[in-house]
Amino acid sequence: MGALRGWGTGLALLLVFSWATGAVAGDAWPRANSRRLGLGQVPVPEVRGLSEAAARAELSRTGLRGRVHQEPAPCADPAAAGLVVRQRPEPGAGLPANSWVEVAVCPQVPAGRRVEVPNLQGLDEAQAQAALKAAGLRMSVAKRLRCERPELMGKVTCQTPPAGEQARPGQRVGVRVCRGR
Numbered sequence: 546m547g548a549l550r551g552w553g554t555g556l557a558l559l560l561v562f563s564w565a566t567g568a569v570a571g572d573a574w575p576r577a578n579s580r581r582l583g584l585g586q587v588p589v590p591e592v593r594g595l596s597e598a599a600a601r602a603e604l605s606r607t608g609l610r611g612r613v614h615q616e617p618a619p620c621a622d623p624a625a626a627g628l629v630v631r632q633r634p635e636p637g638a639g640l641p642a643n644s645w646v647e648v649a650v651c652p653q654v655p656a657g658r659r660v661e662v663p664n665l666q667g668l669d670e671a672q673a674q675a676a677l678k679a680a681g682l683r684m685s686v687a688k689r690l691r692c693e694r695p696e697l698m699g700k701v702t703c704q705t706p707p708a709g710e711q712a713r714p715g716q717r718v719g720v721r722v723c724r725g726r
Contacts, residue, residue: 701722
């Protein structure tokens with residue numbers, strides 16, 4: 546009987562110790578953050594750059610809900626298609642649990658859509674980059690050529706695919722740039 550009483554006392558002490566340390570350690574986070582966020586509020590996570598499904602999952606994990614809106618027009622950057630580009634409220638703001646976070650998703654580009662490759666010849670690298678981005682394409686400097694004519698220095702002298710050809714949004718356009726002598 547004495548051994549049983551000792552075992553029961555040890556178990557009781559273990560339970561009391563576990564409860565006390567769990568209550569102190571486990572209670573520290575909500576108390577510290579409830580002062581900063583407000584009682585019962587949770588911080589809004591960063592969901593920009595995530596897919597719609599990943600954003601909804603992240604919001605759900607933190608105790609919030611996502612209300613998704615499609616952007617009215619395709620995004621300038623084709624790589625952003627299907628991703629969250631805006632959210633409201635901003636990350637770090639405090640909201641009551643189960644509140645809505647508004648997110649805007651860049652629409653997917655239709656599979657058959659094509660864009661016209663702009664004429665880049667004679668443009669400098671920055672201008673060519675801007676023209677391709679505006680068309681929804683990306684630039685790849687294929688080669689920097691030596692050239693004898695100073696007026697061509699830093700300018701695009703050749704491109705592939707050529708100007709006027711149809712390309713998929715996000716496709717790379719290779720350019721050759723004159724780098725001087």
